[in-house]
Amino acid sequence: MKQFLALIKKEFAHVLRDRKTLLILFGMPVVQILIFGFALTNEVKNAKVLVVDQANDIASRQIIDKLEASRYFEIEEKSNNVHEVESTFKQGQVKLAVVFPLNFHHDLLHQNSAQLQVIADASDPNTAATLTNYVNSIVQDYTTDLNRSEVMPYQVTTQVRMLYNPQLKGAHNFVPGVMALVLMLVCVMMTAVSIVKEKETRTMEILLASPFKPILVIVAKTVPYLLLSLINLVSILLLSVFVLDLPVNGSVLLLFAESTLFIITCLTIGIFISVKTSSQQVAMLISLMGMLLPTILFSGFMFPIENMPLPLQIISNAIPAKWFYIIAKAIMIKGLGFSAIWRETLILAGITLVLLMVSLKSFKIRLS
Amino acid sequence: MREAVIKTDKLTKRFGEFIATNAISFEVQQGEIFGFLGANGAGKTTAMRMLCGLLIPSSGAGTVAGFDVYKQTEKIKKSIGYMSQKFSLYEDLTVLENIRFFGGIYGLSNQQLKAKSIELIHRLNLQKDKDRLVGTLPLGWKQKLSFLVAVLHSPKVVFLDEPTGGVDPVTRRQFWELIYESVENSITVFVTTHYMDEAEYCNRVSIMVDGKIEALDTPGNLKEKYGATSMDEVFYQLARGAKRGE
Amino acid sequence: MRTIRFLLQKEFRQIFRNKSILAMVIFMPVMQLIILPLAANYEVKNINIAIIDNDHSSYSQKLIAKITASGYFKLAAYNFSFKQAFKFIEQDQADLILEIPAGFEGNLIRENEQQLFVAVNAINGTKANLGGAYLGTIIRDYTGEIRFDLVQPGRLSPQPVISVVPMNWFNPLLNYKLFMVPGILAILVTMIGGFLSALNIVKEKEVGTIEQINVTPIRKHHFILGKLIPFWILGNVVFSIGLLVSWLIYDIVPLGSIVLLYGFISVYLLAVLGFGLLVSTYCDTQQQAMFIMFFFMMVFILMGGLFTAIDSMPQWAKVVTWFNPVSYLIEVMRMVILKGSGLVDIWKHLAIIAGFAVVLNCWAMLNYKKTS
Numbered sequence: 001m002k003q004f005l006a007l008i009k010k011e012f013a014h015v016l017r018d019r020k021t022l023l024i025l026f027g028m029p030v031v032q033i034l035i036f037g038f039a040l041t042n043e044v045k046n047a048k049v050l051v052v053d054q055a056n057d058i059a060s061r062q063i064i065d066k067l068e069a070s071r072y073f074e075i076e077e078k079s080n081n082v083h084e085v086e087s088t089f090k091q092g093q094v095k096l097a098v099v100f101p102l103n104f105h106h107d108l109l110h111q112n113s114a115q116l117q118v119i120a121d122a123s124d125p126n127t128a129a130t131l132t133n134y135v136n137s138i139v140q141d142y143t144t145d146l147n148r149s150e151v152m153p154y155q156v157t158t159q160v161r162m163l164y165n166p167q168l169k170g171a172h173n174f175v176p177g178v179m180a181l182v183l184m185l186v187c188v189m190m191t192a193v194s195i196v197k198e199k200e201t202r203t204m205e206i207l208l209a210s211p212f213k214p215i216l217v218i219v220a221k222t223v224p225y226l227l228l229s230l231i232n233l234v235s236i237l238l239l240s241v242f243v244l245d246l247p248v249n250g251s252v253l254l255l256f257a258e259s260t261l262f263i264i265t266c267l268t269i270g271i272f273i274s275v276k277t278s279s280q281q282v283a284m285l286i287s288l289m290g291m292l293l294p295t296i297l298f299s300g301f302m303f304p305i306e307n308m309p310l311p312l313q314i315i316s317n318a319i320p321a322k323w324f325y326i327i328a329k330a331i332m333i334k335g336l337g338f339s340a341i342w343r344e345t346l347i348l349a350g351i352t353l354v355l356l357m358v359s360l361k362s363f364k365i366r367l368s
Numbered sequence: 369m370r371e372a373v374i375k376t377d378k379l380t381k382r383f384g385e386f387i388a389t390n391a392i393s394f395e396v397q398q399g400e401i402f403g404f405l406g407a408n409g410a411g412k413t414t415a416m417r418m419l420c421g422l423l424i425p426s427s428g429a430g431t432v433a434g435f436d437v438y439k440q441t442e443k444i445k446k447s448i449g450y451m452s453q454k455f456s457l458y459e460d461l462t463v464l465e466n467i468r469f470f471g472g473i474y475g476l477s478n479q480q481l482k483a484k485s486i487e488l489i490h491r492l493n494l495q496k497d498k499d500r501l502v503g504t505l506p507l508g509w510k511q512k513l514s515f516l517v518a519v520l521h522s523p524k525v526v527f528l529d530e531p532t533g534g535v536d537p538v539t540r541r542q543f544w545e546l547i548y549e550s551v552e553n554s555i556t557v558f559v560t561t562h563y564m565d566e567a568e569y570c571n572r573v574s575i576m577v578d579g580k581i582e583a584l585d586t587p588g589n590l591k592e593k594y595g596a597t598s599m600d601e602v603f604y605q606l607a608r609g610a611k612r613g614e
Numbered sequence: 615m616r617t618i619r620f621l622l623q624k625e626f627r628q629i630f631r632n633k634s635i636l637a638m639v640i641f642m643p644v645m646q647l648i649i650l651p652l653a654a655n656y657e658v659k660n661i662n663i664a665i666i667d668n669d670h671s672s673y674s675q676k677l678i679a680k681i682t683a684s685g686y687f688k689l690a691a692y693n694f695s696f697k698q699a700f701k702f703i704e705q706d707q708a709d710l711i712l713e714i715p716a717g718f719e720g721n722l723i724r725e726n727e728q729q730l731f732v733a734v735n736a737i738n739g740t741k742a743n744l745g746g747a748y749l750g751t752i753i754r755d756y757t758g759e760i761r762f763d764l765v766q767p768g769r770l771s772p773q774p775v776i777s778v779v780p781m782n783w784f785n786p787l788l789n790y791k792l793f794m795v796p797g798i799l800a801i802l803v804t805m806i807g808g809f810l811s812a813l814n815i816v817k818e819k820e821v822g823t824i825e826q827i828n829v830t831p832i833r834k835h836h837f838i839l840g841k842l843i844p845f846w847i848l849g850n851v852v853f854s855i856g857l858l859v860s861w862l863i864y865d866i867v868p869l870g871s872i873v874l875l876y877g878f879i880s881v882y883l884l885a886v887l888g889f890g891l892l893v894s895t896y897c898d899t900q901q902q903a904m905f906i907m908f909f910f911m912m913v914f915i916l917m918g919g920l921f922t923a924i925d926s927m928p929q930w931a932k933v934v935t936w937f938n939p940v941s942y943l944i945e946v947m948r949m950v951i952l953k954g955s956g957l958v959d960i961w962k963h964l965a966i967i968a969g970f971a972v973v974l975n976c977w978a979m980l981n982y983k984k985t986s
Contacts, residue, residue, distance in 0.1 A: 020897065024905040028912070035913065039931035040922045042740040047925050089783060090955040092945050095925070112774045122782035123952040125793055127923055132780045133747065139776050146774055154726055154764065156757045160746055161733040163703065168739035189908070193901050277634075281813055284904045285638050289805055292911070293646055293798070297653045302921055304741065307655045316653075326706070333737055334704055420829050421985055441985045442831055450829040454822040460631050461624065472620030473830045501631075 003212060007220035014194070015224045025190075029182045029232045030239060036174040037244040043170070044130040048076035050088050050097040055104035059114070063142055067098065072134045089121045096120050096131045164333050171244045176328035177301025179236055180321040183229050183259065184266050184295055189287040190225045191270025196283040199274070214363060222267040229263045230256075249335030258331065258345060262324040265348050268355040269320070275359045299325045323348050373398045373525050373556045374419060379428035379437075381414050388414040390579035391428060396558060398524070399551055403570030403587075404560045407607045410576040412560045413453070416527055419558070421445050433524045446474075449518035449526035449555075453533060455510050457517060459503030463494055466502055467517060474521035488516050491546075508539035512546060519550050526550070528559040532566065544569050564599040575603060577610050617832060621840025629844060639810065643802040643852055647859050651794040661745045662690035664699040664708040671719035673760070680756055681712070686748045703735050710734050710745050722760070784869075784952050795864050796947035797920035799856040804940050805911060807849045807883050811890025812907040814841055815982070816897045828984040838979050842887050849883040850876070869954035878946050878960065881968050885939050888974030895981040914940040942967055 016022065049067065053060050067073045076094055085097040099117040101107075108114040118135050120128035165172040195218065198204040207217045233256070240246045248255060270287070277283045296302055298312075299321035305313055316322050323344045330336040338345075374396040381389045389411040396402045406412045417423040419432050421441030430437040433447035457466045467488060471481045489498050492512055502510060511531055519526050528547075532540045544566065547557055559570070567573050567587060574584040583590055583606060587599055596602045629636060663681065667674050682689050690708045691699060702708035713731040715721075722728040732749060736742035785792050818824040827837065857875075860866040868875055890907065897903040917924075917931065918940035924932060935941045942963045949955035957964075 018899070018902060020902045021905050024909050028909050031909070032912065032916075035916060035931070039917060039927045039934070041926050042738075042922055043743075043926055044923055045926045047923075086783075087959075090949065090953050090959045092949045092953075092955065092959065108774050108776065114774075114776050115779055116776055117779045117781065119781045119783055121953070122785035122788055123793060123948045124923070125782075125785055125788035125790055127925075128782055128785075129788055132778075132782075136778050136780075137747075139778055143774060143776055154722060154757055154760050156722065156728055156730060156753055156760075158730045158732050158750065158753060161731070162736035162742060163733050165736035165739065165742070168736055168742060170739060172737045173739065185908070189904070193904070197901065279632075279634075280900050281632075281817070282634050282638065284813065284900070285635065285642070285809065288809060288904070288908060288911075289638070289642050292805070292915070293650055293801065296915075296921075297650055303654050304738075306660050308653045312649070312653045315649075329737060330704070336704055340704060422825070422828055423986055445829055445984075446831040448829070450826070452822065452825045454825070456822040456824075456826040458624070458628065458823055459821070460628050465624070465627055469620055469624045470826070470830070472623075473617060473827075473832050475616070475831075 004216055004220060007212065007216065008223045011194075011221055011224045015228070025186060025228060026232065026235070028186070029178070029236050032178050032182060033175065033236055033239045033244070036178050037171045037240070040174065041170040042173075043168075044127050044134075045072050046074050047072060047095045047127065047131055048093055049073045049131075050085060050094045051075055051078045052080065052082055052085065052097060052099040053078060054080060054082075054102045055100040057103075057105035059105035059108055060100040063100075063116075063139065064098075066138050066142060067135070070134065070138060072131070085119055094121070095124070095127055096135070098135060169244075169246075171240065171246050172333055173301055175236070175240045175244065175246055176325055176332055177299060179233070179259070179328055180262070180299050180301070180325045181295055182232060182236070183263055183324075184321050185287070185291065186232065187225055187229055187263055187266035188270045188273065188291060189284065190228075191222050191267050192273040192277070192283040192287050193280055195221055195271065195274035196277055196280050199278060200280055215360065218271055218363070222271070225267060225270075226260075226263055229266075230260070233259050233263075246332070248332050250331035250337065254338060255328070255331045258324070258327050258341070261345065261348055261352070262320065262327075265320045265324075265352040265355075268352050268359065272355045272359045275363050295319065295321050298322060301325055317347075318351075320348055320351055371398055372396065373400075374402075374430075374432050374558065376419075376430040376437075377428055379415070379418060379430045380426050381411075381418060381423065382426045387579050389418070392576070392579075392581045393428075394574055394581060394584055396525075396556060398556055399554050400572065401547065401551060401557045401559065401570045403567045403573035404558060404576070405564075405567055405573055405603060406560070406576030407610050410607075410610065411579040412576055413529055415576070416529055416558070416560060419444075420448060420450050420527055447524045449521070449523040451511075451514050451518045451526070451528045451531055453530040455507075455514060457502050457510070457514055460501060462499045462501055463489070463505070463513060464498045466513070467520065470517050471520050476521060484520055488520070491516065508535045508543075511535065511539075512543060515543065515546055519555055522553065523555065525556040525558055528557065530560055530562065532561065532563065540566065564603055567599040567603075573599070575606050577607055582606050617836045618840055618843075621832075621836065622843055625840060625844040629848070639806055639848065640852065640855065643799075643806060644855060644859055646802060647795065647798055647856055648863055650798050651791045651864065654794045654798070655790045659686055661687050661710060661741070661748070662702075662708045663687045664691040664694065664702050664711045665689065666696060666699055666711065666713040667693055668716040669714050669718035673719040673722065674714045677714065677753070677756055681749070681752055684748065684752055686745075700733075703733070706735075708735075709741060710749070712749070723764075791864050792866060792952060793948070794920075795860045795866055796951045797918075797944050799853070799860065800940065800943045800947050801915055801918070801920065802856065803849055803853050803879070803883070804886055804914065804943065806852050807845055807886040808890045808907055808911060809904070810848070811841065811845050811887040812893040812897075812903045813890075813900050814845070815891060815894035816900050816903040819897075820899055832984075834979050834982055834984065838891060838975065838982065841891060842884065842975070845887050845890075846880070846883050849887070850879065853879050866951065868951040870950035870956060874957055874960070875947075875950050878950070878964055878967070879943075881964060881971055882939065882943050884971035885967050885974055888971055888978055889939070892974055892978040892981065895978055914938050917941065918944050920944050939967060939970055 051064055053064065068075050082099060088094045097119040099119065101115060104114050116139060118132055120132050122128040162168060208214055237248065273283055273286055277286065298316040298319040305316050327341045327344050330341050372395040377393050378391040379389060380387065380391050392415060404412055414423065418425050418437055419430065421444040425437060432444045435443040461469065464485060467485045468481055471484060476484065489495055515531060532543050551557060561567065570587065572586050574581050590602050594602045594605050665678055667678065681687050691702050696713060699708065699711045703711065711733040718728055734742045734746055782788055893903055893906050897906065917935050917938055924935050924941060946960050946963050949960055
């Protein structure tokens, strides 16, 4: 036990000596939470719009005013020429063009129907579809206002309750996601690289020649990162509660227990990578290039997993971040207890065990 | 009298409060093998790095091959060769590739490169291993290769920083034979070492203690002056009072 | 010039000697480019709905039939209690609960008005919003039909209607892959260039070979160029393979000029590599370099406009994206590949990236000190 503590002490010395890395390690979660909390939103707003008003009458002006008043749109340019739409789109700033035909108001008054053309730059399909929807509902509101004088029979109204997130803030979705992402990448990378580094500089041979059991050498390397990650977890939670106004609805203790499990899973992945590789650069490329985008995409916090093709849905099951994201969401936002997440917990524990066994096995082979 | 290739006058390097080299003054003549001795942490490597143009001095003056150690570091680099204590050829390149690369960097022509490569490989007896990755060579061979690469472009001075660390006496002996051959080509050799038997091979040695040069003479004169039978004793008498070091 | 030739020879030998890195640098992006676009789809469909019908009337059945036939919703649970339905939400098996009150049909006919209750899992705001909007449209259509059935024609005066005619240019089918593939390729090329260059000089520092270089009369800009060019070529190779993959697998052919695309990516790679080299000159170990690069990559990627629109960001974040090279690349890729934009459209982007390239490389050169 005393020897083990000595090993851990050495690992801490390594970690604490490298100030630049330490700064990044602690700074990263903070910056990311701030970016996600304040800068990123799935909502589409402030989109630049080109208005081609060939009618220039009262109806078109009223609709333009309505568009301008909405927070979704920013009228960037007005023009009379439809041909300008394409060249404007090609410059990339404007996302939508609204074209009022000649005699817009006249048609509306006398024929009871008028057409409004909405051209979207669909090179970004999400924005295009959303903006078209927004225009649609603004125009619909406008016609409803026009018809207000008459009472319609048979009204079905809906009373909508937004559960968990009444203000539809992005943070509810992102904070658990960022937690998964940051913990995952930091743990995997740090363990993988620091073990491979010892292999590369051949200090690992010295450690392995010492009376320590190989497993202890490896475990000792992961302890500082476990602690570091728990500190990161605390700072993420503090920021989300005090800066983003996102309280933890469930048990904080349970959240920490589950996070610790997830951190251990990630440390195991790091060990696994380090056993399989022999140079720092390879380990880094695998844990960064190989894991950054798949983790963002497959954890489910950016893109809904149920929309993916079936083979990818199956692949996503192998991504631990996906399970932790579900767990974190359940505890933090839904305020659920262990009974709701025991399945996910079991899966994480299973992944950890399998990886650990495989790494240990190939580690032993390498030794003999 | 041959001209001095290295001249320093009260050359000093400070790192914050710490004075690594404290006002050292000496001269090294052309074609000389100059041993630069001192315990660990005495300031040898710092002094050497200043002379190689890797480190700007804090105060004092110095010239190497006639160039100023403050302003003409890049000119110095053209006239010197350097071999650091940490092996620093590319381990993932072959013997031949390393020779060609460093020769090319020093501006050797293609013909020179070819001739020098053949000559060098012959001298090291590496004909069979010329396409082996340097990383797979034994340490002694790496060191010899490293030295010959450092003098590939026939520099005026070659700086060797503990060139023979960690190898057996036979290999060290062979290494010094290479050094002697180079001196015949009138290359000046500036060498730091821990091994006192190697000090005996030098024309003159200086001994540094705590950043200062405490003694500078031929090995014979030094032994006489300190009433010692070997350089080992001389060194021990001077260095035991050191406050720095490991 | 000759010096650069020797440097290049050396760098290429080292790159090709390390087969595992070379393979990773080529295969990892290709694999990711093939798989990831399939996963990245914001389109909201298959919304799981739990319906509680307390009325069991023909009207409520009609509404339910309309909802399930719409294609947006999947009936996840039917006629449980609200408490049970809520459990489904908790377990993510339902996204939305619709409760039809008892007496729905009777009240609608007698009192002309009836309310429905909807509860949405709003953790994912977009999904909640869209789900609500789809449901609203369906209900509006539904009331229209009821009116049509119940009211004698002519009793209502005709209503002025504005029909919105939507058109989707450049991507009429709103195909997500068209949008994601160029963006993911942009990110992959950036990561390859950034990581490799950041790790390179610092590796020479860690191994000690940089000492041997520093003591040679090599010129600083030669050294930096010697590092830049191999990775620049490698980046172009990865980019070309990426274009090939997007053509073969996703049938994406650049609408605009290929030459322009390569021109931009060439300048862009110089900027990214310059940044990597700069990081490299500031660090002492590969670990440090990697972490610093990782930090910037993370910010660059997340704020690059691929996953969320830059327009929707607050002003300060928009200012941050001005300094994010990835955001320019993603935009230009989309402009040239999907919209066929020309040099007149992207010259500003090009000028800014060229500016980055010059500044970053000069900075890296100044910060690389042969003499300390």
